[in-house]
Amino acid sequence: xxxxxxxxxxxxxxxxxxxxxxxxxxxxxxxxxxxxxxxxxxxxxxxxxxxxxxxxxxxxxxxxxxxxxxxxxxxxxxxxxxxxxxxxxxxxxxxxxxxxxxxxxxxxxxxxxxxxxxxxxxxxxxxxxxxxxxxxxxxxxxxxxxxxxxxxx
Numbered sequence: 001x002x003x004x005x006x007x008x009x010x011x012x013x014x015x016x017x018x019x020x021x022x023x024x025x026x027x028x029x030x031x032x033x034x035x036x037x038x039x040x041x042x043x044x045x046x047x048x049x050x051x052x053x054x055x056x057x058x059x060x061x062x063x064x065x066x067x068x069x070x071x072x073x074x075x076x077x078x079x080x081x082x083x084x085x086x087x088x089x090x091x092x093x094x095x096x097x098x099x100x101x102x103x104x105x106x107x108x109x110x111x112x113x114x115x116x117x118x119x120x121x122x123x124x125x126x127x128x129x130x131x132x133x134x135x136x137x138x139x140x141x142x143x144x145x146x147x148x149x150x151x152x153x
Contacts, residue, residue: 010076011035011067017099020079021122024095028086028126035064039130048137050144074116074146076101081119095122103147116146 010017011034018034031037044057044066057063081098101116118139125133143149 009071010074011070015076016079017076020082020097020099021095024082024084024097025093025124025126025131028091028093028129029131030129035060037131038063038134039127039132042131043133045133045135046138047135048140050138050140071104073104074101075104076116091126093124093126095124096120097122114145114148116142118142118146 009015012018013033015034021034021037022031025037029037038060040060041058042060042063044063046053046055046057049055054066057066076099078101079097079099081096083096085094086092096119098117098119103116119142121137123135124131
């Protein structure tokens, strides 16, 4: 058990993001929070992402560092639309899901932003009860719309 962040955070035991991921990976991995699901040497690849975000992150500690301030940036209020596709022989799961929320600062409709509604596809490989590889695809336009970036004018 790692308990890297508090339970009500996006990645904590009671957070909507962790809940939908835990549901999709049920029976394949174990952990008390999102980061506890990850192997020490996990590799994350962000195939479709936003400018300024790394394309590859290696190691659980590096993933934690990447997302450490996420709760200060985006408030995820719910996650839904889960579709799960499993290949048990390869220990691979494909998750399709949506997250909904709003930027914490400067992204309200009054400041040029919109609610945050994004769709993801995550291809996840597991071994020994932990995630060993995570390949992520997201809609960068949803991030731009929510945060009001880039500004036009």
